[in-house]
Amino acid sequence: MDTRKRVGICKSASSYITHVEWDKEGKLIMLNSGAKEILYYEAPRGQRVNIRQDDVDKIEWSTFTSVLGPKCEGIWPPYTDVTDINTTCLTRDGKILATGDDFGFIKLFEFPCYGKFAKFKKYNGHSSHVTNVRWCVNDAKLLSVGGNDTAFMIWNNQAYMPEGSETGSRVLSSTSRSIHSEMVLKNSRKGESDDSETDSEDEGYDSDVRREHSIDYNKSIFVQEIKRPSPEVVNSMYHKVNYSDKIESSKPSRMVKTKFKRTKINKIRGSDVDPLALVHIMTKIAAAGETNDNLGDSTGLDFNVKKEINGLKLSHVHGYRGFDCRDNLFYINDGACIVYHAAAAGIVYDIAKNEQSFYLQHNDDIISLCVNANPKFKNVIATGQIGKHPTIHIWDAMSKETLSILSSEKSSQGICSLDFSSNGKLLVSVSLDDNYSVSVWRWKEGVLVASASGDVKPNRIFRVMFRPDSNTVFVSVGFKHVRFWSVAGSELLKRKGVLTDWNSTGRQLKKMPTMLSIGFGQENLTYTGSMGGDVFIWKDNVLIRTIIRAHNGPIFSMYTSLFDGCIVTGAKEKADGDGPVKIWDKDMKNCLKSFKLNSDSICTVIKSVCRVRNKILIGTKTNDVYEIDEKKTTTRSLVTGHAEGELWALAVHPNRNIFVSAGYDKNIKIWDIKNKKIIHIHPTEFRIRCLDISPDGKLIAIGSSDGEVVLYAVSKGYEQLEKIDFNRQRKSCIRDIKFSPKNSFVAAGSEDCSIDFYEINNKGKMSRIAYCTQVPGPILQMDWSTDAAYIKIGTDNYKTIVYSVPGGNQILDEEIHDKVEWNQWTSIFGAEVIGIWPDKSLKNYLNCAHLASLPMKLATGDDDGEVKLFNFPCLERGTPYQSYYGHSSNVTNVKFLADNSHLISIGGDDFCVFVWECE
DSSP, rough: OOOOOOOOOOOOOOOOOEEEETTTSSEEEEEEEETTTTEETTTTTTTOOOOOOOHHHTTBSSSOOOOGGGGGGGGOOOOOOTSSSEEEETTTTEEEEEEEEESSSSSEEEOOOOOSOOOEEEEEOOOOOEEEEEETTTTTTEEEEESOOOOEEEEEEEOOTTTTTTTTTOOHHHHHHGGGOOEEETSBBBBOEGGGGEEEGGGGSSSHHHEEEEHOOGSSSSSSSOOOOHHHHHHHHHHHHSSSSSOOOOOEEEEEETTOOOOOOOOOOOOOOOOGGOOOOOOOOOOOOOHHHHHHHHHHSSSOOOOOOEEEEEEEEEOOSSSSSSSSOOOEGTEEEEEETTTEEEEEHHHHHTTTEEEEOOSOOOOEEEOOOOOGGGTEEEEEEEESSSSEEEEEETOOOEEEEEEEESSSBBEEEEETTSSSEEEEEOSSSOOEEEEHHHHHEEEEEEEEEEEEESOOEEEEEETTTTEEEEEEEEEEEEEEEETTEEEEEEEBBBOOSSSTOOOOOSSSOOEEEEEEEETTEEEEEESOOOEEEEEEEEEOOOOOOOOOEEEEEEOOTOHHHHHHHHEETTTTTSSSEEEOTTSSSSSEEEESSSSSEEEEEEEEEEEETTEEEEEEESOOEEEEETTTTEEEEEOOOOOOOEEEEEEEESSSSSSEEEEETTTTEETTTTEEEEEEEEEEEOOOEEEOOOOSEEEEEETTTSEHHHHEEEEESSSSSSEEEEEEOOOOEEEEEETTTSSSSEEEEETSSSSEEEEOOOOOEEEEEEEEEEOSSOEEEOOOOBBBBBBEETTTSSSSEETTTOOBBBBOOOOHHHOBBBSSSSOOOOOOGGSOOOOOOOTEEEEEEOOTTTTEEEEEEETTTTTEEEEEEOOOTTTTOOOOOOSSEEEEEEOOOOOEEEEEEETTTTOEEEEEEEO
């Protein structure tokens, strides 16, 4: 009797099914569809379930033949359709993924393949599309079938072949060779095997190299050039703001619990502002004659609240630009200080004093930096920026005086590399224009000596460097590019690098690899680091030797130590590799030392190295700076920043000099103002858009870009976070999240025009008690009333609306508005702040605002990278203000500390945290 019967159906796929996977327990099915869907179903009933990606990563699958998902993102070449990759198969140990595609190729990838364009090994054999591949015989063989060629092929994997096998190949472990394990056809004829890192196809380049190659700075350049005001204008603005007639109005503050009087702000007659935006605030003004000491006692704080703010002074910048730059970090003053850049600021950091000073004359992102090594020009720095007509600034690191500004009339995106000649009088630069122009300048006179095309179009030059013993000879490297240049009067002479078959492998190089970095040796030797991890050694312009696998990944930076001739290399390495930083002897014949960083990341990418005696300075792709002690082999952190990813979230502690930031890099970072350092880094699985600290300082709530609301408990010393609850009611981004003043509610405003109210019990668990939908526009900012009975919403269509809590009803009664006392002010809309908007500004020009509690100063951040300071309220257009520069992109958030001693600002695309001291 046939007992087979259908027990379930998996429905709701939008297109045909391409792949099916079972988990090892047989309780879950994963489907891929032709509509690029990844669907999950419970077995055996076929009930569809939604699973978070972080939970999917923990599932163990019986087999893996899927072509979709984050783990497979790297297998897809650029400009391909979902049908171009037909099949995959994963080895039992989960380390090698084989694919078959419509181009007749079989490829091997390291698994998982996160990020675009992962490296691979490619094999030819089929003459048409490969329809299926499967590992068998304990992964020692791979089977493949062709669609139109109707061929069935058997491939041997030498990494898994036992000794004495028919191929006679050397036994290699899968862990030691990974995707570089060779495969041969069954008839022992060698297959065509190409490494993606030296392949001519765009798809095969390392993801970090491809990222640098394809970056478009036109998206970051300000549409209108930002002109910095002269010192005279700045002084005039200061007097207008601080010596104008004082407006006797203030705002309620949770820090000031003293006697107060009420002040009403009148509506503006003839204003076209929406009536709902005219929300009046009740004010608290400290009783006349009260001293700072009495104020401190009345608030219960351990510090005094600053009663007057006349201006801002940049105190510290947390951040470094390493995600798309290299060789931009150097020691000066015999190792006592370091110089680097972040956003639009050149930064000199005194390590012993833990103090920073700043060069702030650039008006857009700085993307290149070099130091003049000639003793006659000690501490002379050159920095290059992006822009339609980018400038190069030469300045003194100690005085911050501008010595020269160089600019070309050619249209460009920026200056990507700089270097001084041996005598310090010449400066070579590479422009990001159509020809990647190489220019040599006499920088003191501001004169262009010579200029020529880089000959890499449409690819890119990454680095240019003078020989340290020459005033006329320099080298450039880039995509399939090595050139040896000479300055001859007003001309630049160039020679290509000549490849030979004289190298340690005994094979002839047929094409130039992609070169990323440059070092120099004696007797006219030049070292270039490649994307494949090899070092190429050149005599004049002829290749004489190759160091194979000097590193396992791209060598992004090399540094020549002039005091002993040793070479330092910095590369991309996995955590189980030899180490991303190595010191070589002056001939690069022996590796003297290798170093690993104290990092929890799977892969470390070094973008800049520098060395003085017994110390190595390191800059990373994640925008952090470390220092290695060669003798002790210890590493310490000097600069911590946020990694690449939008930065929006910022909150300050209610009664301590601590603040918290978070962004799309999925890290929550807690900072100490007094010690100018980071207290704790807490990695999460969320791209964080907003956060807030509870009034008692014991909880942190975050809102993610995917709609999650997560609650964390904070340890007493703020050195640990514990996730205690989360909730997800929305599918779109949570734009703002705020604790109520009494710690009992959390409000979350989302991009889908909704607000959710959560109640927090004694155990820290959240439960949604109310919500508001159909709010007229995505939520931008929210402010609670002091009694937590009302909440004010600002939306991105200029609407300001008040709702009752927890009822969620819109309050239209103006009399109630007049009586509401707001706990804080972060709104950029309303009659009270109409003066912060410039004439003819775009709708989304302003991003944020925050009002200081007692001195009645309002700080704003805008898309021009400016931080502005206004007297509050700002009732008229053209209200005078003070402007402060340093950020190179949109300022996404500003917050005054609880004692008004500092203002914190964050840059959305420069990923920097600026700390401003209130003067």
